[in-house]
Amino acid sequence: MQLLSSPASPFARKCRVVLLETAQHDIDIRDVSASPLGGDADLNAANPSGKIPTLLREEGPALYDSRVICRFLDNRAGASLYPVGRMWEVLSLEANADAIMEAAVGMTYEKRFRGERDLVWPEWLDAQWAKIARSLDALEARSMPLLEGPLNVAQIAVGCALGYLDLRHGDRAWRDGRDTLAAWEGRFAARPAMDATKPE
Numbered sequence: 001m002q003l004l005s006s007p008a009s010p011f012a013r014k015c016r017v018v019l020l021e022t023a024q025h026d027i028d029i030r031d032v033s034a035s036p037l038g039g040d041a042d043l044n045a046a047n048p049s050g051k052i053p054t055l056l057r058e059e060g061p062a063l064y065d066s067r068v069i070c071r072f073l074d075n076r077a078g079a080s081l082y083p084v085g086r087m088w089e090v091l092s093l094e095a096n097a098d099a100i101m102e103a104a105v106g107m108t109y110e111k112r113f114r115g116e117r118d119l120v121w122p123e124w125l126d127a128q129w130a131k132i133a134r135s136l137d138a139l140e141a142r143s144m145p146l147l148e149g150p151l152n153v154a155q156i157a158v159g160c161a162l163g164y165l166d167l168r169h170g171d172r173a174w175r176d177g178r179d180t181l182a183a184w185e186g187r188f189a190a191r192p193a194m195d196a197t198k199p200e
């Protein structure tokens with residue numbers, strides 16, 4: 001099996017962290033280019049959306065997106081990243097983290113691609129950041145018990161989302177006023193699987 005990935009993608013990083021946390025070392029990681037303006041031909045052939053992560057399998061069709069792949073990998077390893085007793089909370093928290101990533105990746109694309117043509121829309125960037133800020137406030141206010149408990153997929157998603165904010169939007173200083181979440185992130189980022197996948 002091959003995971004189509006890229007080092008900076010927070011969505012792909014979720015899957016790479018799950019692979020390491022569940023000790024599945026038999027899946028190759030292949031870096032490919034993915035862009036809203038067109039990406040790798042193999043990626044487009046396997047996943048019509050042209051997005052990473054995409055998991056190529058010999059025994060069946062490709063799997064996407066990151067939520068599907070993480071769940072497949074958890075199932076494959078017989079791991080317990082989806083605790084039955086807290087399933088809906090965990091899935092909602094993962095969705096919350098993915099929404100942070102979507103807004104943050106969209107901001108990156110706005111600056112990178114539309115910026116090339118002087119088309120950057122500052123109000124749109126601020127509105128995306130407002131979504132992220134609301135989500136971070138909700139994490140700080142409501143999600144710390146789930147973040148502090150035994151390892152689950154939502155913790156991995158939140159860790160990857162926060163790592164991406166540091167990578168691309170450090171100027172927005174997400175830690176300001178969110179001491180509890182910031183302290184959690186510091187501890188979670190020290191996990192070997194997070195450290196090994198930290199984007200440069």
Ligand SMILES: N[C@@H](CCC(=O)N[C@@H](CS)C(=O)NCC(=O)O)C(=O)O
Pocket residue numbers: 008009010011012034035036037038049050051052053065066067098105
């Ligand atoms: N919902 C998808 C989002 C994946 C995604 O947006 N990946 C970005 C890279 S971080 C991508 O492939 N972008 C290329 C594009 O937008 O065409 C998931 O969870 O996997």
